[in-house]
Amino acid sequence: MKTNNTALDKLIAAYKNPHLINTENRTAGLRIFGYMTENIPVELLYAAGILPVRIQSGNNADLAALHVQAFSCSYSRATIHQAMNGDYDYLDGIISSKTCDVMMCMFQIWGYAHPPNFRWLLSLPGNCNADAISYFKEELLHLKSALEKHCNTDISDEKIDKAISLYNRIRHTVNRLWTKKNDGTLNLTAGELVRALKGCQVLPPDSALQLIEELFDSGTDLKNAPDEGTRLMLIGNTYADVSLIDMIENVGGTIVIDDTSSVGHLFGPQLEPKGDPLTSLATYYSGKVTGPYRLTYEKRWGHILEMAEKWKIDGCINIIQKFCDSSLFESTLINQSMNNAEIPYIAIEIDDTSPGLGTIETRIEAFVEMVGGI
Amino acid sequence: MSNDKTDKNRTDGGEDSPAVGKPSQVPLSKFYREPLNALMDDYYKKLAALEKDRTQPVAWITTMVPIEILNAAGIYPFYPENYAALCAARGVASDLIHVAETKGISRDICGYATCNIGSIYSGQWAFGKGGVPMPDLLIATRLTCNLHLTWFTYLSRHLNVPLFFMDAPYRPGGAYEERDVKYFISQLKRLIEFIEEHTDRSFSIDKLQEVLELSDQATIYWSEISLSRKETPSPLGSKDVFSLMFPMVTLAGKPEAVTFYRDLSEEVNRRISSGENVPGKEKYRLIWDLFPPWHDMKLWNIFDDAGAVFVIDFYADAFSGRLNDPDPFQSIVGKYLFNPSVQRGIDDKRKKIENLAKDFHLDGAVFMSNKACRYMSIGQMDMAAYIRDRMNLRVLVFDGDHMDPNGYSRENVERQIHSFLELLSQGEG
Numbered sequence: 001m002k003t004n005n006t007a008l009d010k011l012i013a014a015y016k017n018p019h020l021i022n023t024e025n026r027t028a029g030l031r032i033f034g035y036m037t038e039n040i041p042v043e044l045l046y047a048a049g050i051l052p053v054r055i056q057s058g059n060n061a062d063l064a065a066l067h068v069q070a071f072s073c074s075y076s077r078a079t080i081h082q083a084m085n086g087d088y089d090y091l092d093g094i095i096s097s098k099t100c101d102v103m104m105c106m107f108q109i110w111g112y113a114h115p116p117n118f119r120w121l122l123s124l125p126g127n128c129n130a131d132a133i134s135y136f137k138e139e140l141l142h143l144k145s146a147l148e149k150h151c152n153t154d155i156s157d158e159k160i161d162k163a164i165s166l167y168n169r170i171r172h173t174v175n176r177l178w179t180k181k182n183d184g185t186l187n188l189t190a191g192e193l194v195r196a197l198k199g200c201q202v203l204p205p206d207s208a209l210q211l212i213e214e215l216f217d218s219g220t221d222l223k224n225a226p227d228e229g230t231r232l233m234l235i236g237n238t239y240a241d242v243s244l245i246d247m248i249e250n251v252g253g254t255i256v257i258d259d260t261s262s263v264g265h266l267f268g269p270q271l272e273p274k275g276d277p278l279t280s281l282a283t284y285y286s287g288k289v290t291g292p293y294r295l296t297y298e299k300r301w302g303h304i305l306e307m308a309e310k311w312k313i314d315g316c317i318n319i320i321q322k323f324c325d326s327s328l329f330e331s332t333l334i335n336q337s338m339n340n341a342e343i344p345y346i347a348i349e350i351d352d353t354s355p356g357l358g359t360i361e362t363r364i365e366a367f368v369e370m371v372g373g374i
Numbered sequence: 375m376s377n378d379k380t381d382k383n384r385t386d387g388g389e390d391s392p393a394v395g396k397p398s399q400v401p402l403s404k405f406y407r408e409p410l411n412a413l414m415d416d417y418y419k420k421l422a423a424l425e426k427d428r429t430q431p432v433a434w435i436t437t438m439v440p441i442e443i444l445n446a447a448g449i450y451p452f453y454p455e456n457y458a459a460l461c462a463a464r465g466v467a468s469d470l471i472h473v474a475e476t477k478g479i480s481r482d483i484c485g486y487a488t489c490n491i492g493s494i495y496s497g498q499w500a501f502g503k504g505g506v507p508m509p510d511l512l513i514a515t516r517l518t519c520n521l522h523l524t525w526f527t528y529l530s531r532h533l534n535v536p537l538f539f540m541d542a543p544y545r546p547g548g549a550y551e552e553r554d555v556k557y558f559i560s561q562l563k564r565l566i567e568f569i570e571e572h573t574d575r576s577f578s579i580d581k582l583q584e585v586l587e588l589s590d591q592a593t594i595y596w597s598e599i600s601l602s603r604k605e606t607p608s609p610l611g612s613k614d615v616f617s618l619m620f621p622m623v624t625l626a627g628k629p630e631a632v633t634f635y636r637d638l639s640e641e642v643n644r645r646i647s648s649g650e651n652v653p654g655k656e657k658y659r660l661i662w663d664l665f666p667p668w669h670d671m672k673l674w675n676i677f678d679d680a681g682a683v684f685v686i687d688f689y690a691d692a693f694s695g696r697l698n699d700p701d702p703f704q705s706i707v708g709k710y711l712f713n714p715s716v717q718r719g720i721d722d723k724r725k726k727i728e729n730l731a732k733d734f735h736l737d738g739a740v741f742m743s744n745k746a747c748r749y750m751s752i753g754q755m756d757m758a759a760y761i762r763d764r765m766n767l768r769v770l771v772f773d774g775d776h777m778d779p780n781g782y783s784r785e786n787v788e789r790q791i792h793s794f795l796e797l798l799s800q801g802e803g
Contacts, residue, residue, distance in 0.1 A: 067755050071482075071745040076752075098544040101520050101749035108546055108720045112756060123554065126516045126523070126541040131564070135543075135557040142551075293520040296539070297527045325748065328480040329487070329524040333531065335478065 007214035014199030019087045026090035036096040038265040038290040041281040043163035047155045048147040054201035057240035061353045067109045073321035074352035076106045083114035093118030100293045126294040128287035137282035160277035173212045174267040182256045186219035190255035191246040197263045229254040230372045236319035238262040240352035251365040257311040265290045292330040315344035315371035322349045344371045425507040431573045434509040438517035440706045445627040446582040447575045458489040461500045462668035484746045485777020487525040515540040519749035538568040546719025558711045559703045585627035590697040595635035602642045603685045607656035612684030613674045623693045657681030658798050663741040664750045669779045680795045686734045720753040738768035746775045770794035
């Protein structure tokens with residue numbers, strides 16, 4: 001791995017040591033909230049003076065066995081393990097939303113494993129029509145009031161607008177980073193970029209923005225002819241082990257975009273303002289395509305197809321956490337839709353707590369070869 | 375039992391009922407089995423008839439879709455989940471799940487869904503070929519598990535049938551806010567619009583009110599029956615309840631359900647007041663968590679033989695709920711959104727079980743850790759620990775699967791049950 005890029009080094013350091021960095025941030029006086037799902041309006045937290053950090057998976061879930069059966073996904077178990085291990089002691093609060101069945105239970109179990117000062121479960125609607133947006137806006141209003149009380153601050157529209165603007169700049173830059181990586185003007189592997197973007201999720205957003213802008217600027221205008229392999233898009237659940245990405249690229253695949261819960265869902269499209277800031281947030285987050293637990297399949301597939309066309313993919317890999325029944329089920333639909341769209345597709349089941357990539361590597365290699373041969 | 379609410383000649387107790395005041399161990403099932411079977415036969419015959427002659431639209435619905443709205447609109451409701459349980463009880467679920475697996479649907483997914491999809495592909499249902507009409511409408515809700523959305527989306531695309539997805543707020547502690555109610559009612563109204571848009575049926579609020587009143591009456595009788603389980607000995611156990619729920623679930627809002635539960639409630643009360651409900655084999659009083667392994671209801675014999683009776687569960691009341699608000703939509707909110715058995719989190723369940731332990735004089739609890747139902751199973755470990763360590767009761771948690779015999783080791787489960795019963799015999803936990 002390259003180590004001569006200061007911005008990249010810092011981002012990867014954050015990816016590798018999120019707890020160390022945030023323990024220091026907490027000591028320095030930052031108020032830190034952990035969020036579990038991808039539909040949390042981080043802008044609102046940031047406007048309240050809170051550092052929102054993504055609660056990430058890990059490769060150990062031993063301690064979680066006290067609370068959660070092994071048939072829960074490894075993301076849920078690994079986060080509980082870290083909470084019980086004291087890794088997340090720096091969190092002042094946790095926030096989640098109504099998403100999958102397991103995450104709703106996890107939110108409650110976190111309360112036993114690591115009781116924070118502030119816990120909030122957003123009742124995220126399953127639709128994104130006018131009723132749903134109106135409902136979610138009211139939900140956000142209550143969250144805003146609770147945050148103001150907890151942080152003893154006023155969250156003005158101006159502060160939210162500034163936060164929206166900051167996060168939009170991050171989204172914009174991340175989008176450009178993928179483009180630059182793909183066209184060969186940034187000497188970066190997908191594995192490095194994913195690590196950097198995972199690092200972004202645990203850093204203060206202004207620092208993260210500065211680092212990814214530096215990373216972007218570290219590229220050259222001289223276009224190197226990229227040794228382009230088979231252009232692949234990742235979709236699906238979160239995953240802990242980025243060596244999965246390295247492996248895909250080592251067998252001839254080129255990840256041109258990661259639109260999984262680990263990365264892409266957090267740096268999704270720009271938030272287009274719709275009236276007042278809370279309406280903007282409600283509209284954006286209720287309409288944001290994330291996991292298969294909400295929104296119509298037509299909308300969800302529409303998003304996947306749009307991404308496939310935008311990034312000119314040759315094939316698609318769906319990463320599914322073992323035991324994620326909704327994702328497993330939806331994969332049969334995606335498979336049909338991909339067939340119709342003539343996009344090669346493979347779904348792989350992963351377990352963050354199982355060492356090694358095992359048979360996945362053989363399947364991916366065969367898939368990449370197959371796609372490359374088309 | 376009679377279908378006539380005013381029938382003075384109804385056969386309270388029937389031939390199997392003992393004479394009033396005479397202590398007896400005649401099981402309650404002798405009283406309800408025949409009329410219950412008649413209700414089920416009638417429902418399934420009408421359902422099968424619609425396969426050949428579609429005199430009214432058929433909607434396939436998930437658990438917790440307000441069935442009263444469908445009955446008021448003259449839509450024939452069919453619950454694939456309940457029907458899948460029937461398939462499991464009749465020993466055909468495993469083959470059907472396998473059919474779904476051959477179509478690329480993982481066996482890790484809930485067997486209710488995979489069994490249903492296996493039936494669609496194979497044409498085999500609980501009683502052989504046919505008997506279940508394909509739907510005109512599909513209606514799913516987010517009131518319970520998330521899989522409903524994906525499962526019914528799959529059905530909608532495979533069968534080319536319109537799907538309505540009824541959204542619902544979620545408050546694990548049950549503290550629903552005014553905005554939640556408002557949003558949920560908007561969903562109910564959209565459901566009615568969907569029915570009117572896709573069928574020739576027009577909707578009448580007066581008819582809805584009438585159906586709600588009937589559903590409410592059945593709930594009142596059902597609640598009486600449920601509360602009678604506080605008696606020692608309990609006049610009925612969970613195995614009875616799993617059978618008796620059929621009208622509560624499938625016939626909610628129908629007069630025959632009211633009559634059935636009224637007669638049953640009267641029989642239960644009669645047995646209690648006449649002293650017939652004498653102590654017998656009941657030695658231990660237990661709570662069962664959720665649904666049973668439908669494919670292995672004989673498992674209950676092990677508990678029965680040891681005098682261990684499930685006097686309460688989290689399942690029986692999931693389909694009941696008062697519907698007595700003057701505003702019909704508020705009534706539906708009360709029954710479905712505020713339902714105390716679903717839409718609630720672990721903390722809420724812990725409080726509930728603590729109260730139940732006192733009210734129902736519990737000695738222990740049994741949980742089936744159901745890998746195919748993560749929605750209801752995750753949280754059991756904390757529940758079990760709480761019951762064991764804080765409430766000082768015996769607890770059994772065993773691995774199982776409500777639908778798939780392949781996900782279930784009978785020998786291991788039996789061994790665990792025997793160990794649990796042995797501990798129960800030694801007294802407090």
